[in-house]
Amino acid sequence: MLVDIHSHILPGIDDGAQDFDDTLALAEQAVREGITHIIATPHYRKLNWLNKKDEVLELTEQVQSFLDENNVNLKVYPSQEIHVTDHLIDELLDNKLLSLDPYDRYLLLEYPSRNLPKNYLETLSHVIDLGYTPVIAHVEKQAELFNNPSLLVELIEMGCLTQLTASSLLDPADGAKCLELLNQNLIHIIASDVHNLDSRNFHMKEAFELIEQHQSIDYVNYYINNSNQLINGEDIIIKDPKKIKMKKKRFFGLKWFN
Numbered sequence: 001m002l003v004d005i006h007s008h009i010l011p012g013i014d015d016g017a018q019d020f021d022d023t024l025a026l027a028e029q030a031v032r033e034g035i036t037h038i039i040a041t042p043h044y045r046k047l048n049w050l051n052k053k054d055e056v057l058e059l060t061e062q063v064q065s066f067l068d069e070n071n072v073n074l075k076v077y078p079s080q081e082i083h084v085t086d087h088l089i090d091e092l093l094d095n096k097l098l099s100l101d102p103y104d105r106y107l108l109l110e111y112p113s114r115n116l117p118k119n120y121l122e123t124l125s126h127v128i129d130l131g132y133t134p135v136i137a138h139v140e141k142q143a144e145l146f147n148n149p150s151l152l153v154e155l156i157e158m159g160c161l162t163q164l165t166a167s168s169l170l171d172p173a174d175g176a177k178c179l180e181l182l183n184q185n186l187i188h189i190i191a192s193d194v195h196n197l198d199s200r201n202f203h204m205k206e207a208f209e210l211i212e213q214h215q216s217i218d219y220v221n222y223y224i225n226n227s228n229q230l231i232n233g234e235d236i237i238i239k240d241p242k243k244i245k246m247k248k249k250r251f252f253g254l255k256w257f258n
C-alpha cells in the first residue's frame, strides 16, 4: 500500500487537473508509480478557489466511479489543502473543513510562500487544542520555514507534522537542502502535490529511490508507514529531530546565538 496524501487530481476546481481526461492521465501515472491510495487535496480558500466540503465530497465520488469504469485501480479520498486564514478556527468549529483521514485527526494546512502570518503559532496551538494534528504542506516552499529549520523543530515539538514534496528532493537548486531536512528528522511525510504530468508530476518513485540511496530503506519505510498511519487516522510515531546547528548572529557588536 502506497499512499499519496497531497494531490490536485480532482478535475476543474483549482490549478491541478483541468478536466476528467487530465484526472485519468494523473490516476494512470499514480498507478505506474505504485500509488494505491491518493488523497485529493484541492486548494481551499487560496486565491479565488474555495472548494467547499460538500462539493469536494461529491466530485471525489464522481471521480472514483469514473476511475472504476476505466479500470484504474486507485482509491481516491476527499480532503482539502487548507490555506490558513483568519476563518480557520471558526470553520473547524462549524465542521466546514475536510481532514485527511476519516477520523478527523489530520489537517493539511498551507501557508503563504514568503511570510508566515504573525499569529501562526497561536493559531496552530488552537488547532491542536481542538484535537487536530496539523500537517504543514510542502515546508520547503515556505521561505521562513525552509531557511530556519529551528522553526520546524518548534512546530514539531508543538505537535505538528511536516510534509515535503517528492519532486523538491530532485530539484537541482533545493534538493540538497531538502535532503538535509530529512537527515535532521524534520520531515514526516513525502507526498507528490501533483498538479499535472508536465511541470508538477508525481516523482514519488524517484524520490524514494533517492532517499534509499542517501538515507536507507528504513527511512523509505518510515515515510511510507507514516502516510499509511495518517490515512487510517492512527498515531504516527516520529523520529526525534536532530540537533540543529545554531547560526551565529551579531548584535551590537556581540555574538549571540538563537
Ligand SMILES: [Fe+2]
Residues within 6 Å of the ligand: 006, 007, 008, 041, 081, 137, 193
Ligand atoms: Fe498542493
